[in-house]
Amino acid sequence: xxxTTRITELLGIEYPIVQGGMQGVGVAELASAVSNAGxxxxxxxxxxxxxxxxxxxxxxxxxxxxQPFGVNxxxxxxxxxxxxxxxxxxxxxxxxxxxxxxGTSAVREIWEMLKPHxxxxxxxxxxxRHALSAExxxxxxxxxDGFECAGHPGEDDIPGLxxxxxxxxxxxxxxxxxxxxxxxRGLVAALALGADGINMGTRFCAxxxxxxxxxxxxxxxxxxxxxxxxxxxxxxxxxRVGKSEVSDEVARRLAQPGATFGDVKELVAGSxxxxxxxxxxxxxxVFWAGMVQGLIHDIPTVQxxxxxxxxxxxxxxxxxxxxxxxxxxxxxxx
Ligand SMILES: Cc1cc2nc3c(=O)[nH]c(=O)nc-3n(C[C@H](O)[C@H](O)[C@H](O)COP(=O)(O)O)c2cc1C
Numbered sequence: 001x002x003x004t005t006r007i008t009e010l011l012g013i014e015y016p017i018v019q020g021g022m023q024g025v026g027v028a029e030l031a032s033a034v035s036n037a038g039x040x041x042x043x044x045x046x047x048x049x050x051x052x053x054x055x056x057x058x059x060x061x062x063x064x065x066x067q068p069f070g071v072n073x074x075x076x077x078x079x080x081x082x083x084x085x086x087x088x089x090x091x092x093x094x095x096x097x098x099x100x101x102x103g104t105s106a107v108r109e110i111w112e113m114l115k116p117h118x119x120x121x122x123x124x125x126x127x128x129r130h131a132l133s134a135e136x137x138x139x140x141x142x143x144x145d146g147f148e149c150a151g152h153p154g155e156d157d158i159p160g161l162x163x164x165x166x167x168x169x170x171x172x173x174x175x176x177x178x179x180x181x182x183x184x185r186g187l188v189a190a191l192a193l194g195a196d197g198i199n200m201g202t203r204f205c206a207x208x209x210x211x212x213x214x215x216x217x218x219x220x221x222x223x224x225x226x227x228x229x230x231x232x233x234x235x236x237x238x239x240r241v242g243k244s245e246v247s248d249e250v251a252r253r254l255a256q257p258g259a260t261f262g263d264v265k266e267l268v269a270g271s272x273x274x275x276x277x278x279x280x281x282x283x284x285x286v287f288w289a290g291m292v293q294g295l296i297h298d299i300p301t302v303q304x305x306x307x308x309x310x311x312x313x314x315x316x317x318x319x320x321x322x323x324x325x326x327x328x329x330x331x332x333x334x
Contacts, residue, residue, distance in 0.1 A: 001314050006174040007197035010120065010141065011098060012068050014038030015310055016197025017187070018176055019204045020124070020143070021072020021100050022288070023047055023270075024277045025212055028057055032064035033209040033302035038310075041069045042100050051086040058094035070098035070122070075107045088113045100124060100143065102152075108137055124178065124199075126154030128167045135173055142167065142175045143199045149179030150202045150240050150290035153230075161193070168194025182292040184312025188321075202290040208301045213280030216287055217299050219244060225294025231268070231286075235261060242289030244282055 002008075007016040017039035019031065024047055031041030043061055048054040054071070061069055071091050075084055088110045091099060099114055101107040102124040111121050115138065123139040125131045126149075131142045144167045146160030147153045158166070164177045177195035180186065182203035190198045204210060206220040219242055227243040229251045241247050246267055253263045266272070272285035300308070 005196040013040050018199040020199045020201045028061035029209050029211050031069050032061050035065045035067035035069045037303040037306040043071045045071050045073045045087045051090040055090040071096050072100040075103035092117050131167050131171050142171050143178045146179035148291040150288040164193040180292045182295040184309045187313045188316045202292050206296050206299050212277045215280030220293050220296050223293040225291045227293050241286040247286045
């Protein structure tokens with residue numbers, strides 16, 4: 001079955017399923033597997049230590065798929081900011097035509113670099129007002145990330161069931177629904193709520209091709225829908241991470257009156273997290289995870305996962321929902 005939406009047409013992909021940028025996870029093995037299975041795979045620029053390494057990773061991914069794939073560039077205010085413009089230049093030099101951005105409005109300088117090279121910009125936002133200002137500023141696709149999501153859900157706490165249709169009512173350009181998606185039910189729901197496709201993060205971490213340690217994949221299976229912590233709330237930089245002994249401790253320390261970032265710095269350090277993804281030593285750091293963990297029960301290949309999502313979506317639309325309409329018609333005719 002094909003599933004045609006504004007997203008499949010704009011991005012030149014078979015199914016409206018995008019793999020969002022994921023620090024430490026979005027490398028060529030995963031991105032190419034998603035693109036080969038008919039979705040859009042995305043490399044994560046800052047997972048590469050240098051812009052030159054990103055350029056090489058783009059070539060490695062291109063050798064693994066002849067389908068479209070993109071690159072994520074996330075711009076966050078950090079003390080030692082990476083050279084974002086040099087990463088953007090690697091994206092341009094690598095001939096990438098689809099870029100997912102996220103982070104502060106400083107990303108717009110990156111858009112200005114990319115746009116003249118015919119790059120389609122997907123911008124991830126957590127609020128309708130941010131989506132509208134990104135649309136006005138010229139991005140091509142909005143990825144609207146609900147409260148359920150892994151990573152940074154923003155500070156408004158609006159779940160997808162409200163955020164997606166609220167955004168769909170106002171955003172005119174194609175829109176991806178993100179946060180909490182992992183199966184065909186979610187895909188149909190997203191389309192019904194007014195999105196043109198879905199963006200998934202956590203679900204793709206629990207696949208064969210995700211290049212992370214099996215212990216981390218197992219944590220996504222072991223945690224249920226309650227298995228996340230929201231940390232950094234008091235710093236207005238909320239982050240949703242998977243429940244573990246380390247994240248329990250982070251949450252405990254941050255709940256103390258007057259807690260500062262310094263109280264948890266060593267537990268949440270990016271370098272420790274990277275080591276945990278590689279070694280599987282879960283005592284090293286925290287891992288990003290969304291509430292969709294409650295819907296993750298296996299570690300399929302990416303191809304199996306995407307086929308399953310599409311088949312399930314088709315069966316819901318044709319059989320479950322279709323039958324509801326048919327029985328109404330039959331009753332009306334009787
Ligand atoms: C392991 C992991 C790392 C992530 N890293 C990033 C990142 O570097 N930049 C970004 O924009 N989003 C990042 N995200 C968020 C995803 O791109 C996506 O928006 C989110 O996972 C969607 O919610 P879901 O996990 O419920 O599918 C990350 C998510 C995960 C699970």
